[in-house]
Amino acid sequence: MKMIHVQLPGDTCALCLPEVLAPKGGTISAGPDIISRLPGLSAPSPRHVSDFSPELYQTIQHVCMGKELLYEELPWDWRDLEPFLLARILVLRPGLTPTKKGWVCRRCGNASPRHYGVLDCARCGTKCSYCRHCVNMGRVSACSALIAWNGPPLFSSSPQPLLQWNGTFSAGQKRAAASIVEAVETKSERLVWAVCGAGKTEVLFPGMERSLQKGERILLAAPRTDVVLELLPRLQKVFPDTAIVGLYGGSEEKDCLAQLVIATTHQTMRFSEAFDLVIIDEVDAFPFTADASLVNAVEKAARSVSARIHLTATPTPFLQKQVKKKLLPCVRIPRRYHGFPLPVPRMEWSGAWKRPVTKGRLPKKVLRWCRTRIEETIPAFVFVPSVTVLEEVTAILQKTWAAVEGVHSADDQRHNKVQRFREGTVPLLVTTTILERGVTIPGVEAAVLGAESTVFTESALVQIAGRVGRSSENPDGDIVFFHAGKTEAMTAAVRHILMMNKEPLPEEASNE
Amino acid sequence: MSECLYCAGPITNFTTWKTLFFPKEPLLCDECEASFQLITGPICPICSRPQSSEVSCGDCRRWEEDLSWSGVLRRNYSLFTYNDAMKEWIASWKYRGDAVLAQAFQSRLQTLYRRCCDGAVPVPIPLSKERLQERGFNQSAILASFVCPPPRLFSKKYTASPHEPAFLLERTAHEEKQSKKSRLERMSSSTRPFRVLLEKNEIEGKSFVIIDDIYTTGTTLRKAAEELRRNGAKDICSITLARG
Numbered sequence: 001m002k003m004i005h006v007q008l009p010g011d012t013c014a015l016c017l018p019e020v021l022a023p024k025g026g027t028i029s030a031g032p033d034i035i036s037r038l039p040g041l042s043a044p045s046p047r048h049v050s051d052f053s054p055e056l057y058q059t060i061q062h063v064c065m066g067k068e069l070l071y072e073e074l075p076w077d078w079r080d081l082e083p084f085l086l087a088r089i090l091v092l093r094p095g096l097t098p099t100k101k102g103w104v105c106r107r108c109g110n111a112s113p114r115h116y117g118v119l120d121c122a123r124c125g126t127k128c129s130y131c132r133h134c135v136n137m138g139r140v141s142a143c144s145a146l147i148a149w150n151g152p153p154l155f156s157s158s159p160q161p162l163l164q165w166n167g168t169f170s171a172g173q174k175r176a177a178a179s180i181v182e183a184v185e186t187k188s189e190r191l192v193w194a195v196c197g198a199g200k201t202e203v204l205f206p207g208m209e210r211s212l213q214k215g216e217r218i219l220l221a222a223p224r225t226d227v228v229l230e231l232l233p234r235l236q237k238v239f240p241d242t243a244i245v246g247l248y249g250g251s252e253e254k255d256c257l258a259q260l261v262i263a264t265t266h267q268t269m270r271f272s273e274a275f276d277l278v279i280i281d282e283v284d285a286f287p288f289t290a291d292a293s294l295v296n297a298v299e300k301a302a303r304s305v306s307a308r309i310h311l312t313a314t315p316t317p318f319l320q321k322q323v324k325k326k327l328l329p330c331v332r333i334p335r336r337y338h339g340f341p342l343p344v345p346r347m348e349w350s351g352a353w354k355r356p357v358t359k360g361r362l363p364k365k366v367l368r369w370c371r372t373r374i375e376e377t378i379p380a381f382v383f384v385p386s387v388t389v390l391e392e393v394t395a396i397l398q399k400t401w402a403a404v405e406g407v408h409s410a411d412d413q414r415h416n417k418v419q420r421f422r423e424g425t426v427p428l429l430v431t432t433t434i435l436e437r438g439v440t441i442p443g444v445e446a447a448v449l450g451a452e453s454t455v456f457t458e459s460a461l462v463q464i465a466g467r468v469g470r471s472s473e474n475p476d477g478d479i480v481f482f483h484a485g486k487t488e489a490m491t492a493a494v495r496h497i498l499m500m501n502k503e504p505l506p507e508e509a510s511n512e
Numbered sequence: 513m514s515e516c517l518y519c520a521g522p523i524t525n526f527t528t529w530k531t532l533f534f535p536k537e538p539l540l541c542d543e544c545e546a547s548f549q550l551i552t553g554p555i556c557p558i559c560s561r562p563q564s565s566e567v568s569c570g571d572c573r574r575w576e577e578d579l580s581w582s583g584v585l586r587r588n589y590s591l592f593t594y595n596d597a598m599k600e601w602i603a604s605w606k607y608r609g610d611a612v613l614a615q616a617f618q619s620r621l622q623t624l625y626r627r628c629c630d631g632a633v634p635v636p637i638p639l640s641k642e643r644l645q646e647r648g649f650n651q652s653a654i655l656a657s658f659v660c661p662p663p664r665l666f667s668k669k670y671t672a673s674p675h676e677p678a679f680l681l682e683r684t685a686h687e688e689k690q691s692k693k694s695r696l697e698r699m700s701s702s703t704r705p706f707r708v709l710l711e712k713n714e715i716e717g718k719s720f721v722i723i724d725d726i727y728t729t730g731t732t733l734r735k736a737a738e739e740l741r742r743n744g745a746k747d748i749c750s751i752t753l754a755r756g
Contacts, residue, residue: 072646114515117610117611117612118612119611119612119648119649119654120649120653120654121648121649122644122645122647122648122649122650123645123648128648130609130611132610132612135604135608135609135610136604136608138608138609139608139609139610139648141648
């Protein structure tokens with residue numbers, strides 16, 4: 001589809017329209033050409049035209065507001081959209097913008113030339129480049145237009161209390177919650193650095209309520225689908241009157257206009273200038289730090305003036321540096337909700353373990369550790385560095401204890417196995433780093449086999465140690481790093497935990 | 513370090529004498545490469561279905577017993593079995609629209625073409641106008657553009673004149689996607705979905721190879737072949753990427 005720029009009589013600037021909609025009486029100022037080759041247009045305000053049905057207006061608003069969608073993603077024809085485009089309530093923007101080296105994708109921010117492909121495009125009849133990075137969400141090519149809502153916003157403010165939650169805060173949580181409310185009021189940025197099991201989600205409630213009362217939209221971006229699925233019912237319970245939607249790969253409600261959106265970071269790519277409060281859960285988690293374009297996506301989803309909250313137990317060195325330089329205000333919750341200190345990992349040398357494992361034997365220390373856990377019916381995780389090691393270790397353990405299971409990210413039975421582990425029918429679970437976050441099992445203990453591997457970074461090891469001692473009945477538990485030589489990451493992880501345990505609590509701090 | 517075209521993971525390539533003298537960048541990583549299953553061993557001599565013996569399979573026997581279909585399509589050649597990995601791959605390529613993924617199989621398709629139907633004119637299965645607009649590209653045309661490479665310098669092996677893919681056919685009606693129909697629906701639809709675009713004398717006496725992405729029941733390929741046959745084509749075979 002080729003586009004044109006049309007100057008209508010009495011209009012201040014040109015309109016971008018598809019070729020098929022060329023209106024009578026307008027002069028064509030540019031085109032017809034593929035949209036990414038047309039000159040840029042200044043930011044226009046809607047014109048006052050009102051010859052469209054109010055029902056269609058409402059549905060289009062619901063689908064398009066705060067997003068940029070491809071024509072192929074919309075259920076309407078260009079003819080249906082015509083009045084809205086003429087009224088500039090919907091505007092067309094090029095999906096790809098040319099740069100010196102190639103292109104940059106408006107939806108995902110991909111600018112690396114090797115992540116672009118070329119195809120003989122049947123829509124525009126040219127050799128068309130397209131972004132391969134976000135092609136799974138529908139192809140954005142040089143001839144694609146992204147359709148954005150340019151009309152008035154939807155939500156209004158309401159002073160009524162919206163939060164229905166009667167839990168209590170620990171001292172650390174109270175301080176963090178107050179800081180978040182302040183960030184919402186002043187539209188600023190905060191890092192909430194809370195140990196695993198501090199009750200991070202609850203800390204958000206007062207700030208979210210304040211924001212919703214002001215009629216703002218909230219985005220809660222989480223690293224993985226599992227986390228979205230876990231958060232959605234919890235938030236629906238405490239904000240029963242608010243429209244909340246969960247977006248993840250394969251979710252159904254793609255076009256629902258909700259005031260509170262919980263989404264995986266990939267799904268945030270569809271949004272544009274939509275949210276006044278953006279909360280990023282587990283900022284340091286894969287794939288958020290691994291993929292620069294996701295950072296870009298969250299950046300784009302937020303309004304230019306908006307509050308941003310970063311939640312994490314293990315800030316990246318970059319974030320820590322920003323905190324040190326006082327560029328990013330930080331509030332810490334150094335104690336768990338139950339008030340007990342974090343279990344400190346032990347390090348055990350287990351020798352060269354790789355060869356024995358491929359030959360079907362586990363290091364004696366590791367085997368002994370597993371035996372005691374299974375015999376004393378203590379649920380236990382064994383973290384391993386890779387899927388191949390996982391399969392070998394699981395096979396070795398299954399020879400003695402048939403009920404032992406292993407899970408990795410590509411395992412279809414993953415949720416089922418974790419569920420059986422929760423119920424206690426699986427006594428010991430061998431896992432890769434996928435279970436390092438978000439899994440809470442009371443009384444669990446953990447071991448890391450091959451802790452010297454590079455996949456076990458400081459944050460991964462702190463998160464693994466954070467699985468242990470989550471409940472107040474069992475605040476302690478064994479966490480061992482079996483290694484063949486200490487790494488910087490291992491000592492840093494232990495230092496990190498010791499530092500958090502030493503950190504004064506808010507009351508003590510105020511007494512000083 | 514290069515990146516896998518399909519999973520974007522790293523490709524580790526070791527330097528051997530062969531790679532030193534004939535450098536060839538692999539496009540897929542070892543894991544992706546291993547997940548696709550090349551058709552080897554005994555196959556049906558007509559449709560390339562992998563099976564335990566070398567006699568024609570039940571479906572092909574049924575086609576050949578029917579006088580109106582007998583011999584319409586001499587033979588089908590396929591590269592891969594339609595396993596889960598291939599299903600997933602085709603979904604990314606065709607439905608999600610990552611058109612360049614097909615490059616991963618370019619050299620294999622070329623080899624297959626040269627070995628089996630060298631010299632035949634490649635004919636891609638066309639899409640209807642609506643489907644072509646929706647998808648933005650014709651997947652069979654991409655595959656067809658692969659089979660005839662530009663002639664290589666110093667190569668004496670390749671003597672037959674290379675053919676550009678010929679867009680000989682068009683769809684007469686916009687049909688429901690084949691993949692959304694049942695086997696019975698596909699085989700029984702008695703319509704003629706294709707029409708030849710050229711004059712009869714340009715087709716008469718020539719050999720053609722019809723190119724498509726998947727051979728499932730063989731109905732689409734046979735219907736296209738019948739149309740060419742009616743216009744006097746001498747020999748018609750087909751190449752598909754996968755055998756469903």
